Each structure stands twice: as C-alpha cells, then as structure tokens.
Amino acid sequence: xxxxxEKERGPAEARSLPDVASPSSATAPLxxxxxxxxxxxxxxxxxxxxxxxxxxxxxxxAAHVTRPDLRSWQGLWSIWSTPGATxxxxxxxxxxxxxxxxLWGDIPSAYHxxxxxxxxxxxxxxxxxxxRLAIPGAYFAAAIFALHPVQVxxxxxxxxxxxxxxxxxxxxxxIAWLRYREKANVGAYALAxxxxxxxxxxxxxxATLPAALLVIAWWQRGxxxxxxxxxxxxxxxxxxxxxxxxxxxxxxxxxxxxxAAFDLTPIERGLIAGRALWFxxxxxxxxxxxxxxxxxxxxxxxxxxxxxxxxxxxAVVAVAWSLRRHSRGPLAGLLYFAxxxxxxxxxxxxxxxxxxxxxDHFQYLASLGLITLAAAGLARLLQRLGLWGRAxxxxxxxxxxxxxxxxxxxxxxxxxxxxxxxxxxxxANPESWMVQNNLAGVLISRGAFDEAAHHxxxxxxxxxxxxxxxxxxxxxxxxxxxxxxxxxxxxxxLELQPTxxxxxxxxxxxxxxxxQLHEAIAHYRRALEIxxxxxxxHYNLAEALARQxxxxxxIGQLRMSLAxxxxxxxxxxxxxxxxxxxxxxNEAGDQFLKAVEANPQxxxxxxxxxxxxxxxx
Numbered sequence: 311x312x313x314x315x316e317k318e319r320g321p322a323e324a325r326s327l328p329d330v331a332s333p334s335s336a337t338a339p340l341x342x343x344x345x346x347x348x349x350x351x352x353x354x355x356x357x358x359x360x361x362x363x364x365x366x367x368x369x370x371x372a373a374h375v376t377r378p379d380l381r382s383w384q385g386l387w388s389i390w391s392t393p394g395a396t397x398x399x400x401x402x403x404x405x406x407x408x409x410x411x412x413l414w415g416d417i418p419s420a421y422h423x424x425x426x427x428x429x430x431x432x433x434x435x436x437x438x439x440x441x442r443l444a445i446p447g448a449y450f451a452a453a454i455f456a457l458h459p460v461q462v463x464x465x466x467x468x469x470x471x472x473x474x475x476x477x478x479x480x481x482x483x484x485i486a487w488l489r490y491r492e493k494a495n496v497g498a499y500a501l502a503x504x505x506x507x508x509x510x511x512x513x514x515x516x517a518t519l520p521a522a523l524l525v526i527a528w529w530q531r532g533x534x535x536x537x538x539x540x541x542x543x544x545x546x547x548x549x550x551x552x553x554x555x556x557x558x559x560x561x562x563x564x565x566x567x568x569x570a571a572f573d574l575t576p577i578e579r580g581l582i583a584g585r586a587l588w589f590x591x592x593x594x595x596x597x598x599x600x601x602x603x604x605x606x607x608x609x610x611x612x613x614x615x616x617x618x619x620x621x622x623x624x625a626v627v628a629v630a631w632s633l634r635r636h637s638r639g640p641l642a643g644l645l646y647f648a649x650x651x652x653x654x655x656x657x658x659x660x661x662x663x664x665x666x667x668x669x670d671h672f673q674y675l676a677s678l679g680l681i682t683l684a685a686a687g688l689a690r691l692l693q694r695l696g697l698w699g700r701a702x703x704x705x706x707x708x709x710x711x712x713x714x715x716x717x718x719x720x721x722x723x724x725x726x727x728x729x730x731x732x733x734x735x736x737x738a739n740p741e742s743w744m745v746q747n748n749l750a751g752v753l754i755s756r757g758a759f760d761e762a763a764h765h766x767x768x769x770x771x772x773x774x775x776x777x778x779x780x781x782x783x784x785x786x787x788x789x790x791x792x793x794x795x796x797x798x799x800x801x802x803x804l805e806l807q808p809t810x811x812x813x814x815x816x817x818x819x820x821x822x823x824x825x826q827l828h829e830a831i832a833h834y835r836r837a838l839e840i841x842x843x844x845x846x847x848h849y850n851l852a853e854a855l856a857r858q859x860x861x862x863x864x865i866g867q868l869r870m871s872l873a874x875x876x877x878x879x880x881x882x883x884x885x886x887x888x889x890x891x892x893x894x895x896n897e898a899g900d901q902f903l904k905a906v907e908a909n910p911q912x913x914x915x916x917x918x919x920x921x922x923x924x925x926x927x
Contacts, residue, residue, distance in 0.1 A: 344441060347449050348434045355430040355456050358715045361722040362422045362466040368728040369748065371468045373397050374407050376416050378874035379843030381408070394564040399556065402511035403472040421468045428474035429465045430456065435481035440682060442488055443526070447689030450707055451682045459597045459717040460677060463670035466725035473674045476512035479505050480519055480675065487523055490542075499542065506546055510553040515675070517550030518650045525649070529642035532634075558658050567659035574656070577611040582656030582667050584620025587648060590673045594680050597714070600721055602735040603742045604666040623648075639686060647679030665744050728752055736765075743772035747779045754782060759789050777807035784816060793820055811841035818850055822857075830854050845875035852884060861888055879909035886918060898922055 367375065373396075379385055380395065388395040389404045396404045414420040437452030445451070455461070464473040486502035489495065509516035520543040527539040534540060561567040574582070585607065593600065609616065627648075630641035654660065654672040662669055688707070697703035724734045732749040735742060747769040753762035763786050769779040784799035800817040803810055814837035821830035834851035837844055848871035855864040868885040872878055886901030899922040905915035 340438070340441075344437070347437060347452075351433055351437070351453055351456055352430040354453070354715065355433065356426060358457060358718045359422075359426045359429075359462075359465060359722050361719065361726050362426075364419050365422050365466065365726040366418050366728060368467060368725065368731055369469070370397065371418070371421075374404065374469050374471075375411060375418075375421060377843055378845060380404070381411055393556075393560055398472075398565060399560045400472050400476075400511065400513050402508055403475055403513065406471065406475055406512075418468065421471070422466070425465055425468060425471050425474055428471065428478055429461065432474055432477040432481055435478065435485065436678060439481060439484055439488070442485075443530075445682060445686055446693070447682075447685035450689060450711075451678075451685035453711050454681045454685055454714065455678060457711055457714040457718055458594070458677065458681070459600060459714060459721045460593050460670050461674060462600070462718055462721040462725060463602065464674045466722050467671070470671050470674075472513040473671055476509045476516050477675055479509035479512055480516040483509060483519060484523065491527075491538075503545060503549075507549065510549060514550075514553045514557040515650075515653050517554040518652065520546035520550055521649050522646055525642050525645050529638050532638060554653065561658070561660050565661045567661045567663065571664050572659045574609070575611060578609045579656045580620055581609055581611065581616045582607070584623050585616065586655050586668050587623050587651065588619055589668050590651065590676070591647075591680060593670070594673075594677055594684075597717055599738065600670060601738045602724075602731055603739055603745055604668050605739050605741060606663075606666045609667075640683060643679045643683030645679070646682075647676050650676035650679065665742065740768075741772060743769045743776060743779070746772070747776065747782060750779070750782050750786075754785050754789075759786050762786055775806050777803040777810050777813065780806065781810065781813045781816060784813075788816075788820060793823065796820055809840050811837040811844050811847065814840070815844060815847045815850060818847075818854070822850075822854060827854055827857060843874055845871045845878055845881070848874065849878065849881045849884070852881075856884075856888060861892065864888060877908045879905045879912050879915065882908060883912065883915040883918060886915075886922075890918075890922065895922055895926055899926065 377385075380389060385395075386405065386408050389408065390401045393399040410421060410424065433452050433456030436455050437449050440448035440451055464470040483502045483505035486498050486505060490498035490502055506516070506519060509519065523543060523546075524534055524539060528534050627641070627644060630644050634641050648655075651673060654669075656663070656667060688710075692703040692706065695703075697706070724731055729749070729752050732745050732752065735745045736749065739745070746765045750762040750765040750769065753759070753765065762782065766779050766783045766786060769776055770783065773779070780799045780803035784796040784803065787793075787796035787799060797817065797820050800813050800820070803813040804817070807813070814833040818830040818833035818837070821827075821833065831851065831854050834847050834854060837847040838851065841847070848867045852864040852867035852871065855861075855867065865885065865888050868881050868888070871881045872885065875881070882901045882905035886898040886905065889895075889898035889901060899919065902915050902919035902922060905912055906919055909915070
C-alpha cells in the first residue's frame with residue numbers, strides 16, 4: 311500500500327501532515343519500504359503493460375528504429391552532426407535506438423520492454439524525489455504516475471522512448487540538484503548539469519526543468535533567493551532556452567511545421583493554450599475516451615465561448631495565488647503543470663499540430679504537477695478523517711490504483727499493433743485524414759485493396775491535396791490494372807510534394823511497365839537523391855539498368871539495396887541472376903541461397919539455386 315512519503319517521524323508527528331514538511335536528507339539512506347515500493351511498482355508496471363510485450367511497430371516507429379541508412383557508424387555520425395538526418399534532432403534518443411538495433415535488430419518486443427523499464431524507472435525516481443521533499447502521499451503519487459492510462463501513449467509507442475528516456479535524465483538531474491542544494495557539493499552540481507544536457511539531447515521539452523526547480527524552491531520557503539536558487543540555475547536556463555529554440559527552428563525548417571495549418575494569431579494561440587490545459591487536466595481526472603489522434607479543434611478568435619477556457623485558467627491560478635499564505639502546494643502544482651506543458655500549448659509550431667493540438671504523450675512529465683497535488687490532497691483528507699495509513703484509507707488508495715491499472719491494461723491492447731490502433735482511432739475520430747490514409751496503407755500491404763480504397767477516398771474527401779493519399783490511391787488503381795489513372799495519381803502526388811521519394815519510385819515502376827525506361831530511371835534516381843536509404847528504389851533502378859544491358863551498374867545498385875536491407879530476397883535473387891550471367895557461379899549460388907533463407911517460399915530463387923547446383927556438379 312502506498313504511504314504518505316513524509317520523512318520518518320515519531321508517533322505524535324505522524325498524526326499530522328504539514329503543508330511543507332522538512333525534507334529528508336538527499337544523502338540519507340532510504341528505508342527498506344522504499345525499495346519494497348520500487349519492486350512492487352516495477353512489477354505492477356510490467357503487468358499492466360503486458361499487452362504490448364509482443365507488440366509491433368506503429369506509425370513512425372520505422373523512421374526511428376528500422377531506417378537502414380542510420381544503422382552504420384556513418385549513420386551514428388549523421389545522427390549527431392546532421393540536423394534533419396532524423397525526424398527530430400534528439401541525438402541521444404536516436405543513438406539509443408542505434409545501440410538497441412545493434413543488440414536486437416528489428417525485434418519490436420525488445421524495444422517495448424525497454425520502454426516499459428524506462429517508465430518504471432521514471433516512476434520510481436518520482437517516488438524518490440517526492441519522498442525526499444516529504445510530500446504527503448509521495449508513493450501514492452508515484453504509483454498514479456506509473457499506472458495512469460494517459461501514459462500509455464508514451465510507454466506503448468516505441469517512438470516515445472524519447473519521452474521516457476528524457477524523463478529518466480530529467481528526474482535524475484533533479485535528484486542531483488536536490489543533493490547539491492543540501493550540501494553545496496560541486497560534484498553534485500556538475501552531475502545535475504550533465505544529466506540535464508543528456509535530457510535535452512533526448513528531448514528538449516525537458517528544457518523546463520530549471521523553472522520547475524525554482525517552483526520547488528518557492529514552494530519550500532515561500533520565496534526565491536537569487537544567490538541560492540536562481541544564480542546556480544542560470545547555466546541550466548541558457549542551455550534550455552538554446553535547445554528549445556533550436557527545436558523550434560528544426561520543427562519549422564526541417565520537420566515541416568509551417569504553412570496554412572500553422573498560421574495562427576497570438577490570440578488564437580492563447581485560446582489553444584487555455585483549452586489544452588483544461589483538456590489535459592480533464593484526461594487526468596477522468597481518463598476515458600483516450601485517442602491516438604484527437605480531433606483538431608476549430609479555433610477562432612471570433613468565437614466568444616472559446617475565451618472561457620483561458621479565463622477559467624486565470625481564475626484558478628488567481629484563487630491558488632490568493633491561498634498561497636495558507637498553502638503554497640496548489641499554486642506550485644499548477645505552475646509545474648502549466649510550465650512543463652508550455653512548449654506544447656500552441657505558442658510554438660510543432661508538427662503534430664497538423665493533426666491535433668493535443669496528444670496524450672505531451673503531458674507525460676507535466677502530469678506530475680496535478681497528480682502530486684491530487685495525491686497529497688487525498689492523503690491530507692484521509693489523515694484529517696483519521697483514515698490515512700489505516701485499512702479504510704488503504705482501500706481507497708488501492709481502489710484508485712486498481713481502476714487506473716485496469717484502464718491502462720485495456721488501453722495498452724489498442725497500441726499492441728498498428729491496425730487495431732488505427733481502427734480504434736478512426737472509431738473515435740473518423741475525421742482524422744492521416745489515420746484514414748495510414749490504415750489504407752496497412753490494408754494495401756496485405757492486399758485488402760477494396761477496403762483500402764474506402765479509407766483513401768475518405769482521406770481525400772477530408773484533405774484533397776494530400777500527397778500520401780494520392781500515392782496510395784495510385785497503388786490501388788495499379789493493382790486493378792488501371793495504369794493511366796494510377797500514373798495520374800502519382801503525378802498529382804509529386805505536384806503536391808516534389809520530394810516524395812515513394813511516389814517517384816512508384817511512378818518509375820509503372821513507367822517500366824510502359825517501356826519508358828529512361829523516364830523510369832530518372833524517377834528512381836530522383837527518389838534516391840531524396841532518400842538514399844530507400845532499398846526498393848535501388849532494387850528497381852538495378853532492374854531497369856539490367857534491361858539496358860548496364861550489368862555492372864545494376865549489380866552495384868543491388869549491392870547497395872542489400873547493404874540497406876540484407877533480408878531482401880528479391881534483390882538477392884536478381885543479384886544471383888546477374889552474377890550467373892557473368893559466370894560467377896559460386897557467388898551467384900550464395901545469393902540464391904540467401905534469397906531462399908530470407909523467403910523459403912520463393913520458388914524462383916529455389917529453382918535458380920537448383921540450376922546453379924546442377925551446373926556446379
């Protein structure tokens with residue numbers, strides 16, 4: 311059963327939970343019950359996330375985990391040296407993916423388990439910090455954070471390892487900072503600063519940490535000392551602001567967070583922020599109808615009722631401010647919640663705003679403000695009723711945690727694989743053109759072209775100038791033999807998005823069928839200029855070059871394709887054929903064998919392997 315988390319007291323002291331208790335020493339040994347709590351909490355986290363133990367990759371996981379051009383040592387250098395080489399410039403997160411790929415390749419369950427462990431570690435560190443700060447209900451708050459269903463998006467989505475990994479460094483930095491504050495230890499200060507840099511390199515939303523540390527200082531003493539509190543944090547603020555501004559630039563210049571969808575007035579951004587704060591608070595209090603992609607609000611400064619949200623935020627903060635002499639906890643919790651959410655409230659352009667202004671993973675760390683406030687409030691209420699630490703109080707807390715755990719377990723099922731995730735999202739938000747199209751892509755990959763057509767048509771009805779949907783429609787039309795219409799869709803996709811490598815590759819495939827080799831080769835080469843890691847384009851270019859009799863160039867392209875995708879059976883088979891034509895039978899046989907190993911049902915490769923073996927005696 312979670313306990314209050316205040317420092318050890320005598321029997322008389324234990325009957326009272328002060329607003330700001332004297333924190334326990336940051337260097338004092340932790341009691342055995344803390345380690346029991348960590349073990350129990352870690353086990354609980356592992357159990358509630360069981361549905362994703364064997365889960366797959368979803369949405370953009372492949373761009374983080376399976377991109378072949380980033381698997382090499384050169385790829386590791388690019389991760390750090392080239393903003394734009396990865397979706398976002400979070401080099402430590404992508405290095406972490408790089409290391410994991412070296413360890414277990416493309417096995418998604420391993421990445422899922424790592425993310426679960428990181429989340430359990432973060433929750434344990436939350437418990438430690440709140441225990442050190444002697445906040446009532448410290449362990450209870452940490453358990454809510456660990457088991458709350460709003461965290462599922464961060465824990466069950468491999469891409470969001472950037473959330474859990476950065477949180478571990480963020481919280482570790484806070485722990486080191488508290489140690490420095492107590493002992494004025496230079497080593498602890500350097501450790502806190504170094505861990506903060508690692509957090510920023512994992513995800514720059516952690517730039518809000520120094521502001522959070524100032525809030526803690528104010529909560530503890532009722533004022534902020536420039537010399538003791540603020541001055542030592544100046545390097546943190548400089549690093550945080552620099553990293554934050556660099557992310558703003560990356561989102562706009564490299565990720566694509568600009569255009570009509572992001573042309574919002576300052577007033578509209580304020581309206582978004584006010585509504586988002588209430589949205590996130592509501593999902594913490596009543597975590598139902600959680601959706602992967604929420605509907606995007608229609609924001610207008612001409613709609614009077616939208617001003618209610620920011621006005622209500624101001625009113626709540628004003629009330630908390632007026633109560634500060636009686637209790638600083640409510641204002642501190644609100645400031646932490648809003649301040650940590652600030653980068654994702656709409657004041658800066660971030661690419662996900664193209665789809666929705668809110669997302670569960672945005673409040674992974676920020677949720678701690680309201681969770682801690684609620685846990686401490688419940689602990690205080692139960693203490694005043696004489697129930698804290700007794701059977702009835704334990705039942706109340708256990709009921710809350712059990713409910714959250716059940717909801718988290720159910721929500722985790724949705725994230726176990728990409729198709730159920732997209733279907734659940736469409737059921738809740740059928741206007742999500744992106745998810746409609748993504749589900750179509752999944753259906754196309756397994757040959758369900760008729761159902762895919764329905765979702766593509768829905769996506770295009772919602773967003774006619776959607777290049778990815780035009781490309782998918784081209785694939786569907788091509789599968790039905792309607793080549794002219796498919797060509798038209800690919801060309802439309804490229805008009806909308808000239809740097810769309812997949813569309814160039816798909817257009818090249820149809821041009822090959824028309825016998826237009828030169829134009830097809832031009833599109834393949836353009837696809838590879840845009841995305842050198844597109845193994846399919848290397849393979850298709852090799853096939854076209856081979857038709858022109860340019861065997862050496864074709865072999866070179868096939869080798870590049872296989873360097874990017876070693877299990878590419880068709881490329882192994884084609885390389886074997888070209889090598890056999892040059893009389894290199896031993897290597898040709900090796901390639902046919904690799905093709906069969908990659909795809910045991912590949913009849914052509916089996917036949918070619920048999921011919922080579924017969925010719926070799």
